[in-house]
Amino acid sequence: MQVSNKLTPFFENLNFERDDKTMVINFGPQHPSAHGQLRLVLELDGEQVVKAYPDIGYLHRGIEKMAENMTYNEFLPTTDRLDYIAATANNYAYALAVEKLLDIEAPRRAQVIRTMLLEINRVISHLFFIATHALDVGAMSVFLYAFREREFAMDLMEDYCGARLTHSAVRIGGVPLDLPEGWLENAASFCDKVDYELEHTYNALLEKNRIWKMRLEDVGVLSTEDALSWGCTGPMLRGSNVNYDIRKEEPYELYGELDFDIPVSDRCDSYGRYRLYMAEMKQSTRIIRQLIPLYAETTPELMAHSPQYISAPKEEIMTQNYALMQHFVLVTQGMRPPKGEVYVPTESPKGELGFYIKSEGEPYAYRLKCRAPSFFHTGLLQEILVGTYIADVVTIIGSTNIVFGEVDR
Amino acid sequence: MRKYVPKDSVQKKSYYTDRFWVAPRVPRLAVEDEHFVAVVEAVGEDSKESYVEVGQLVIHIEATDNIKVIKKLKEECGYTQCSEQSAVDYLARDGEFELFYQLLNVNEAKRVRVVCRIKDGEPIESITPLYKSANFAERELFDMFGIKVNNHPFLKRILMPDDWEGHPLLKTYPLEGDEFASWYEVDKIFGKEYRDIIGPENRDPAHIDREDSKRFSRVGYEVPFGAEVAEAQSEQEIAYSKIFLTNYNSKKSKVLDERR
Numbered sequence: 254m255q256v257s258n259k260l261t262p263f264f265e266n267l268n269f270e271r272d273d274k275t276m277v278i279n280f281g282p283q284h285p286s287a288h289g290q291l292r293l294v295l296e297l298d299g300e301q302v303v304k305a306y307p308d309i310g311y312l313h314r315g316i317e318k319m320a321e322n323m324t325y326n327e328f329l330p331t332t333d334r335l336d337y338i339a340a341t342a343n344n345y346a347y348a349l350a351v352e353k354l355l356d357i358e359a360p361r362r363a364q365v366i367r368t369m370l371l372e373i374n375r376v377i378s379h380l381f382f383i384a385t386h387a388l389d390v391g392a393m394s395v396f397l398y399a400f401r402e403r404e405f406a407m408d409l410m411e412d413y414c415g416a417r418l419t420h421s422a423v424r425i426g427g428v429p430l431d432l433p434e435g436w437l438e439n440a441a442s443f444c445d446k447v448d449y450e451l452e453h454t455y456n457a458l459l460e461k462n463r464i465w466k467m468r469l470e471d472v473g474v475l476s477t478e479d480a481l482s483w484g485c486t487g488p489m490l491r492g493s494n495v496n497y498d499i500r501k502e503e504p505y506e507l508y509g510e511l512d513f514d515i516p517v518s519d520r521c522d523s524y525g526r527y528r529l530y531m532a533e534m535k536q537s538t539r540i541i542r543q544l545i546p547l548y549a550e551t552t553p554e555l556m557a558h559s560p561q562y563i564s565a566p567k568e569e570i571m572t573q574n575y576a577l578m579q580h581f582v583l584v585t586q587g588m589r590p591p592k593g594e595v596y597v598p599t600e601s602p603k604g605e606l607g608f609y610i611k612s613e614g615e616p617y618a619y620r621l622k623c624r625a626p627s628f629f630h631t632g633l634l635q636e637i638l639v640g641t642y643i644a645d646v647v648t649i650i651g652s653t654n655i656v657f658g659e660v661d662r
Numbered sequence: 663m664r665k666y667v668p669k670d671s672v673q674k675k676s677y678y679t680d681r682f683w684v685a686p687r688v689p690r691l692a693v694e695d696e697h698f699v700a701v702v703e704a705v706g707e708d709s710k711e712s713y714v715e716v717g718q719l720v721i722h723i724e725a726t727d728n729i730k731v732i733k734k735l736k737e738e739c740g741y742t743q744c745s746e747q748s749a750v751d752y753l754a755r756d757g758e759f760e761l762f763y764q765l766l767n768v769n770e771a772k773r774v775r776v777v778c779r780i781k782d783g784e785p786i787e788s789i790t791p792l793y794k795s796a797n798f799a800e801r802e803l804f805d806m807f808g809i810k811v812n813n814h815p816f817l818k819r820i821l822m823p824d825d826w827e828g829h830p831l832l833k834t835y836p837l838e839g840d841e842f843a844s845w846y847e848v849d850k851i852f853g854k855e856y857r858d859i860i861g862p863e864n865r866d867p868a869h870i871d872r873e874d875s876k877r878f879s880r881v882g883y884e885v886p887f888g889a890e891v892a893e894a895q896s897e898q899e900i901a902y903s904k905i906f907l908t909n910y911n912s913k914k915s916k917v918l919d920e921r922r
Contacts, residue, residue: 310821315837317806318830322674322837353716354688481742481768484795495768502771586676593688595716596764596775598745609764611750614685616676624746624764632798661821 289657320621324587333419350608363427378602427556484629487604492526587616625659670754
């Protein structure tokens with residue numbers, strides 16, 4: 254650590270030349286491939302990385318501290334800012350944790366809508382991954398195509414909740430709105446479009462692309478033991494030949510009754526992980542297609558009936574005095590969940606997103622810990638980068654798919 | 663008289679709680695699941711208390727036994743991943759921290775939470791020899807709570823700057839930051855001698871300064887950018903634009919093809 258004062262100012266790029274002939278460089282936080290705010294201090298011997306030190310915290314906003322000072326419903330929009338690429342996945346993970354604490358379940362229609370939104374968010378996030386990963390590696394055109402399809406998915410989100418990035422589309426106990434007219438048809442045509450483009454655009458551009466394969470194959474090799482030990486989850490874990498998907502193993506929402514496969518790769522490298530992301534998008538569209546007919550079979554309730562914790566529907570509030578009183582207390586004081594602690598994992602597009610909530614029976618959470626997958630994937634960088642070449646550093650960071658909103662929280 | 667503020671917790675509190683309110687508790691069930699029974703047996707006498715809460719096994723242990731118990735869980739019971747570890751601040755009530763380790767068995771799809779308590783100022787043994795993910799998690803634990811972790815390879819602040827004072831997730835640390843936080847950037851960028859000129863950093867995001875016409879404006883009382891705001895300024899008439907507003911209440915959804 255440099256000691257800076259008026260006479261010796263702080264140098265952003267630390268000492269370049271040292272006695273032991275290694276060079277220390279700063280990768281980020283302004284590097285375009287540093288995925289936001291990652292400052293990676295690399296010690297290089299020639300072009301080979303000898304030591305890597307990820308320095309994080311540039312986007313730290315104290316979200317866990319904020320959670321202790323907000324009521325449960327107040328905190329929900331803040332979770333959008335964790336993994337801002339797929340905001341609904343965060344909203345949902347938080348809402349599910351609180352629901353488990355309250356021991357309530359969302360009505361069937363809300364479950365159908367939530368599962369569809371989660372899968373659309375997975376497609377949004379994965380398309381973003383393919384786009385930025387390819388851009389980092391040097392394939393510019395994939396970025397343009399992937400963002401075109403991502404735009405359609407964001408249109409769907411906008412039609413549903415009005416927001417494109419920070420959705421807050423899920424509430425504790427259900428969803429706030431029903432689907433607008435024509436949304437399901439649009440979702441179906443979106444699925445067709447994504448499937449078509451996956452096959453004819455992305456696969457055609459990347460799958461057998463000579464340069465793409467040379468840049469990705471056998472780069473960022475992560476063994477099964479290391480993946481488990483470093484706390485890797487999601488595609489990072491499945492890319493290292495561990496068949497573990499929380500949607501399948503610990504099913505939540507409607508995933509238990511849906512028919513989908515978990516792609517696993519035994520290549521353990523960046524190319525395997527890329528293939529995995531592509532395969533997962535196909536499974537997501539498959540899930541959305543199965544959910545569309547399920548919607549018609551549901552009754553119109555959208556929020557769980559639990560007057561102690563969740564406000565009654567509007568008609569009841571407007572017609573029944575007691576419902577109005579309960580609504581007033583819930584709005585002014587906030588709900589008071591029972592005492593207890595809960596840890597609920599969900600499969601967000603990046604990996605295992607879990608919320609640990611410790612409640613002391615107050616309207617404010619006593620402690621909320623957000624287990625963010627990207628945080629642990631960033632920790633992995635200090636080992637996986639050692640011994641690689643500087644050109645591969647960008648590929649490996651891209652392949653871990655870290656988002657700094659949830660690394661720094 | 664000044665309002666009494668408890669010094670041991672400056673977190674937000676409910677402004678009203680019924681006198682007769684008794685919070686219920688999430689049920690703690692006896693361990694009946696076959697796998698969990700085997701886990702409790704493997705931990706043996708080190709387990710002070712064990713129960714199932716919301717589908718996950720919780721085992722309370724002594725803080726000094728943490729590495730011994732977690733090693734058993736990893737090697738004998740197949741808990742190959744440590745998903746998360748952190749602490750809960752109970753300094754005000756018990757003078758203790760509650761630490762938890764959230765472990766995952768990938769083959770059985772089961773989760774165990776190992777809970778232990780340490781006194782204020784006591785260190786805890788690092789579990790980095792067992793799980794590499796503890797490297798970052800324990801650094802965060804140290805950064806946020808000031809809990810020392812013995813035998814950690816690189817115990818250093820992770821989210822806050824290296825020269826930060828105070829540990830933000832303690833209940834005694836205010837949400838807006840303390841005295842140190844309000845001067846941190848002023849001291850760092852300009853130097854201590856500029857404190858009088860610049861003043862402390864305002865860390866209240868909802869702060870509005872009526873006198874400041876550079877960053878705030880007031881509808882009906884607009885003045886040019888940077889001009890002084892007069893004390894008794896009369897209200898100006900607001901000229902509303904005549905543009906037709908978009909009807910956002912329309913139920914019709916956008917047709918995807920139109921964007922092409």
